Amino acid sequence: ISFPQNAARLRLPPGPKCLPLIGNALDVPRDDLGRKWSAISKKYGDVVYLNVLGQPIVALGSLKAATDLLDKRSANYSDRPTSIMAELVGYTDWLFVLMGYGPEWRHHRRMFHQVMNIDIIKGYQATQINVVRNLLRHIRQAPQGLGQHLEFAFAAIVMRVIYGVELTEASDKYFKMVKLLSDVGEDIAVPGRYLVEAIPWLRFLPSWFPGVKFKKFAADANRDMGAMVEDLFANARIAMNSGDTKDSAATRLLADIPSDDTQAEEMYQRCKGVMATTYAAGADTTNAAMRAFCLAMALYPDAQSKAQAEIDAVVGTGRPPEFCDRPSLPYINALLKEVLRWHIVTPIAVPHRTVADDIYDGYLIPGGATVIANSWAMSRDPTVFPDPDEFKPERFLDENGRFDCEGKDPADFVFGFGRRICPGREFADTTLFIFCASVLWAFNIKPPVDERGLPREINRKINTHGVVAHVEGSDYTIEVRSPNVDRLILETF
Numbered sequence: 001i002s003f004p005q006n007a008a009r010l011r012l013p014p015g016p017k018c019l020p021l022i023g024n025a026l027d028v029p030r031d032d033l034g035r036k037w038s039a040i041s042k043k044y045g046d047v048v049y050l051n052v053l054g055q056p057i058v059a060l061g062s063l064k065a066a067t068d069l070l071d072k073r074s075a076n077y078s079d080r081p082t083s084i085m086a087e088l089v090g091y092t093d094w095l096f097v098l099m100g101y102g103p104e105w106r107h108h109r110r111m112f113h114q115v116m117n118i119d120i121i122k123g124y125q126a127t128q129i130n131v132v133r134n135l136l137r138h139i140r141q142a143p144q145g146l147g148q149h150l151e152f153a154f155a156a157i158v159m160r161v162i163y164g165v166e167l168t169e170a171s172d173k174y175f176k177m178v179k180l181l182s183d184v185g186e187d188i189a190v191p192g193r194y195l196v197e198a199i200p201w202l203r204f205l206p207s208w209f210p211g212v213k214f215k216k217f218a219a220d221a222n223r224d225m226g227a228m229v230e231d232l233f234a235n236a237r238i239a240m241n242s243g244d245t246k247d248s249a250a251t252r253l254l255a256d257i258p259s260d261d262t263q264a265e266e267m268y269q270r271c272k273g274v275m276a277t278t279y280a281a282g283a284d285t286t287n288a289a290m291r292a293f294c295l296a297m298a299l300y301p302d303a304q305s306k307a308q309a310e311i312d313a314v315v316g317t318g319r320p321p322e323f324c325d326r327p328s329l330p331y332i333n334a335l336l337k338e339v340l341r342w343h344i345v346t347p348i349a350v351p352h353r354t355v356a357d358d359i360y361d362g363y364l365i366p367g368g369a370t371v372i373a374n375s376w377a378m379s380r381d382p383t384v385f386p387d388p389d390e391f392k393p394e395r396f397l398d399e400n401g402r403f404d405c406e407g408k409d410p411a412d413f414v415f416g417f418g419r420r421i422c423p424g425r426e427f428a429d430t431t432l433f434i435f436c437a438s439v440l441w442a443f444n445i446k447p448p449v450d451e452r453g454l455p456r457e458i459n460r461k462i463n464t465h466g467v468v469a470h471v472e473g474s475d476y477t478i479e480v481r482s483p484n485v486d487r488l489i490l491e492t493f
């Protein structure tokens with residue numbers, strides 16, 4: 001990467017006016033991130049510059065700007081902003097989502113790929129099917145607990161695949177820890193949320209000092225998460241050494257580490273981090289997409305009926321859907337794309353950081369700038385997605401009803417960009433397929449009803465204060481579609 005020679009003479013991209021000392025600190029959105037950053041982009045352009053207490057932030061509001069920079073100039077745009085909070089909660093020791101662009105991140109990413117590549121994940125299908133059939137039974141038994149069943153199911157899949165641990169009850173300690181992991185991660189990853197990021201010396205004040213509550217929060221999270229990460233890894237190692245192994249990503253990675261290697265300890269540490277990262281990054285995101293699917297089905301009964309008609313024609317009611325049905329289900333494939341577009345799980349993805357100065361469209365993008373790609377804005381581009389707020393799987397079907405997402409694939413922006421693109425996206429995709437197809441096969445999802453049996457308004461509220469956007473409600477009327485399906489849900493277990 002070469003530094004632009006004329007950097008000093010170049011203009012920075014447009015942006016809101018800076019105030020003395022604090023710069024744009026008051027302009028940085030703290031909730032509803034996609035929509036609010038989008039409003040800033042509408043006003044100033046696709047590439048916007050803010051200065052938050054000396055920290056440059058560049059917000060990219062279009063797919064073109066994001067691909068031009070984060071994909072095509074990926075070598076310069078794949079670093080991550082450093083975060084004092086991430087350091088205080090201990091994330092920088094093991095969570096490679098937040099690691100800077102360098103050799104250690106590369107080792108982690110390579111290790112992740114070993115256990116989550118497109119061929120290996122085929123071996124996880126049996127687990128995915130098992131968990132989803134269990135989920136159907138749970139929903140049938142207690143439909144009012146839908147939200148919790150979903151949360152549990154995604155945690156269960158990841159735990160089984162990664163650590164070989166079978167989650168049994170919602171109260172399982174590991175399940176609680178997933179929640180902690182993702183809650184903390186989401187909270188601290190929002191740019192501008194914690195003042196200590198901009199005023200680092202705040203970390204040296206005592207915890208009782210006004211405004212320093214973050215220190216206690218960080219210390220508690222560090223202790224609890226550290227214990228969990230150690231505990232899970234220790235279990236995997238014990239199982240591995242005693243020969244009592246359920247095949248899992250952890251045991252396979254551990255088996256590859258020669259114990260007499262001088263670097264074995266380093267590799268164990270890395271393996272521990274990769275496993276925990278998979279859990280932290282995978283469970284909550286996939287769960288958020290599934291909840292959005294349920295909301296869409298309750299709000300758009302036509303789409304639900306069309307999807308069910310396709311499943312009935314291809315799969316029938318005599319057995320639940322299997323992975324091999326997927327190529328024959330174009331409407332379901334279109335619906336899955338629409339779920340990911342309609343509800344952007346990570347509205348501003350995860351921030352990148354530039355390594356060196358760069359020039360784009362005549363503007364200077366400074367080295368060390370935090371770069372935000374607004375995936376939410378891309379999903380709402382009406383030139384690509386007319387009526388963008390409407391849920392329309394037909395967007396991804398051609399005139400003959402064949403699946404077609406050429407030139408408008410949400411995967412181009414939903415999973416991030418460049419060298420940091422989500423490496424779990426194929427696993428997320430297969431998991432979502434089997435979950436959505438199975439739920440559609442088994443249940444009708446309808447609006448909730450009041451005491452008189454009349455439809456109540458559906459809670460469409462999205463919790464947007466973290467990096468992952470969650471549909472808040474999960475209160476629907478859920479009916480088993482037929483007595484035959486009911487029998488099968490019970491019999492399959």
Ligand code: HEM
Pocket residue numbers: 096097098109112116277278279281282283285286289345346349350351352414415416417418419420421422423424425427428
């Ligand atoms: C619908 C589900 C998912 C969505 C929407 C999603 C989205 C994202 C996004 C936007 C990023 C940041 C990319 C960037 O920096 O440009 C990311 C990173 C990541 N995701 Fe996902 N993800 C999903 C599921 C998963 C799953 C299931 C796993 C694990 C099995 C996973 C593992 C990761 C990891 C490890 C990273 C960090 C990559 C790095 O920093 O190099 N994700 N994801």
